[in-house]
Amino acid sequence: MKNFGIWLIRVALILFVLGLFFGHLASESYRITQPKSGVMGFLSLRPLHVSSAYLGIITAGLGFVTLIIAKMKTTRFGTFLQYLHFSLWVIALLGIFYSYFTGDFGGREYWEFNPIWALPIFVSFIVFLVFYLHQVGFSMKWPVYYWMWLTGIIFFIITFIENYLWIFPYFRQHFIADMTIQWKVNGSLVGAINQIIYGVAFYLMEKISGDEKSSYQKLSFAMYFLGMFNLMFNWGHHIYLLPTEKYIHYIAYAVSMTEWIILIRIFYKWSQQIKENKQFYYFFPYRFLMASDYWITINLTLALFMSIPAINLYTHGTHITVAHAMGTTIGINTMIILAGVFYFIKPTFNSAKWRLYGSIAFWIVQVTLLLFLISLIGMGVQRAIWQAGLTSESFSKMSSSSGNWVLLFIILGTILMFSMASFFIYLFIQSWKKNELKIEE
Amino acid sequence: MLNLFAHPKRIFLLLIVCFLTFSIWIYAIPLFSPTPYSEKELHLVAEGRLVWQKYNCHTCHQLYGLGGYLGPDLTNVYSRTANNEAYIKGIIKSGVKQMPAFKISDDEMKALLHFLKNVDATGTSNPQDYQPEIIGTFSLEKK
Numbered sequence: 131m132k133n134f135g136i137w138l139i140r141v142a143l144i145l146f147v148l149g150l151f152f153g154h155l156a157s158e159s160y161r162i163t164q165p166k167s168g169v170m171g172f173l174s175l176r177p178l179h180v181s182s183a184y185l186g187i188i189t190a191g192l193g194f195v196t197l198i199i200a201k202m203k204t205t206r207f208g209t210f211l212q213y214l215h216f217s218l219w220v221i222a223l224l225g226i227f228y229s230y231f232t233g234d235f236g237g238r239e240y241w242e243f244n245p246i247w248a249l250p251i252f253v254s255f256i257v258f259l260v261f262y263l264h265q266v267g268f269s270m271k272w273p274v275y276y277w278m279w280l281t282g283i284i285f286f287i288i289t290f291i292e293n294y295l296w297i298f299p300y301f302r303q304h305f306i307a308d309m310t311i312q313w314k315v316n317g318s319l320v321g322a323i324n325q326i327i328y329g330v331a332f333y334l335m336e337k338i339s340g341d342e343k344s345s346y347q348k349l350s351f352a353m354y355f356l357g358m359f360n361l362m363f364n365w366g367h368h369i370y371l372l373p374t375e376k377y378i379h380y381i382a383y384a385v386s387m388t389e390w391i392i393l394i395r396i397f398y399k400w401s402q403q404i405k406e407n408k409q410f411y412y413f414f415p416y417r418f419l420m421a422s423d424y425w426i427t428i429n430l431t432l433a434l435f436m437s438i439p440a441i442n443l444y445t446h447g448t449h450i451t452v453a454h455a456m457g458t459t460i461g462i463n464t465m466i467i468l469a470g471v472f473y474f475i476k477p478t479f480n481s482a483k484w485r486l487y488g489s490i491a492f493w494i495v496q497v498t499l500l501l502f503l504i505s506l507i508g509m510g511v512q513r514a515i516w517q518a519g520l521t522s523e524s525f526s527k528m529s530s531s532s533g534n535w536v537l538l539f540i541i542l543g544t545i546l547m548f549s550m551a552s553f554f555i556y557l558f559i560q561s562w563k564k565n566e567l568k569i570e571e
Numbered sequence: 572m573l574n575l576f577a578h579p580k581r582i583f584l585l586l587i588v589c590f591l592t593f594s595i596w597i598y599a600i601p602l603f604s605p606t607p608y609s610e611k612e613l614h615l616v617a618e619g620r621l622v623w624q625k626y627n628c629h630t631c632h633q634l635y636g637l638g639g640y641l642g643p644d645l646t647n648v649y650s651r652t653a654n655n656e657a658y659i660k661g662i663i664k665s666g667v668k669q670m671p672a673f674k675i676s677d678d679e680m681k682a683l684l685h686f687l688k689n690v691d692a693t694g695t696s697n698p699q700d701y702q703p704e705i706i707g708t709f710s711l712e713k714k
Contacts, residue, residue, distance in 0.1 A: 172631065176639065299613075303601070305689055308620070
């Protein structure tokens, strides 16, 4: 086999379906009043849900990059690197799930598995970096998305090493420094993955519009560097409440506010965007990109307000943060990934009937996701009021009084699970058929 | 006009150098933060953090608002009640509501309690203890 990209995408689609399933089971825990242990307990279900979704996004990102760059040239060394990367990645995934199913924890939030399984992840990324540079080379001028992919891979490696600094007692003994580094890692890792995924979005946009110049324009590079700058320095907004060095908070506050530039640019291009939306509406890869653009606007607005420390003081530690995280992973990352999978696997529908089914499922996902996020914000507001001391109820009573929001959250989550899974399963089946688009070199 | 973006490699390298410098500065924080704890106590704190991870406590609980949402924030649980150690031990060993009972050894319990005591001493996670300011930040001093 000369291109493992399609296999990585298939693995990602399986991970997404698992992520939805475990997420649904985990959401049920909010209604259960009895303790539950073992694999079906929340202690296992939350890591299973988060890791399936998060690793699914990473796997899909690597799959798209592989699919694109593996076609640039075929060498024995390149093929060997692909084999090695894929094998290490699958070993890591199997190890992580084994760890969760046997209750062998020991890691940290989002990476709860036994730390031994971090090794194959780390080595696989080193192999992927070598493969990337081997395929892409330095002889030609790089479009902006090549830089974004390189940034994503390199920063993943750097921050992944940081992610395990806690194994040294020097860090663990100093709680505040340890927490600072932990959330520095979480912020930058998400930024690194976003660079890979947004790079894919850039690539797709270029291919769909046929405008290759935009990938070399100053403005594209300016936006890329702004994203990279935020990846490196805006993570401090996670820890405004943590009594760490004040300059970390001030840097994060100042850097986060630079994202207003992105929001202003979106509104500046709004009318052009609407025109484009109408033109390509029936082309599914474009339609999912269009959806991700709208979700960027919603999530960025929410994120910008949450990055203001005085507002963050009340939203921090509430489900409003979860709404932001879900909005980004589902609304932005997953929409771009679905756009990519449609583009590479099933760019057009052959029959009007299937196109109609696709359209219905598409709108169910978008509307349900919006309501799902509203239900999370509702839970968050209730908790924020309690945290601010505006009600003197106990934690347990406050949680119980969110019952209606929780019920809505579970119902909408279930609809979201079925509607999104229908896309993943459909695309997984289509990936075995010969209807893929020829990738331009 | 100078076109910075004609040389993305240079900006890329410059940003990476800035990031690494900033990171090393953060790693050095413990070196410049005097601690009132003995070596033995610090060892217990470090072990307690591992117990926190081993039992996945963060899945449901938060420290400084960071963690799960099913249970309450535990930053200041150590000083919440008068007989705090017995209270915490009781909850961990017998469970409550959705929280299962944990079979935790005495050594692990000792380390976990040291860890929670250490966390509690670092500050407060209660938003009511803070004062928002006009420039968008907040401070610990209530006005």
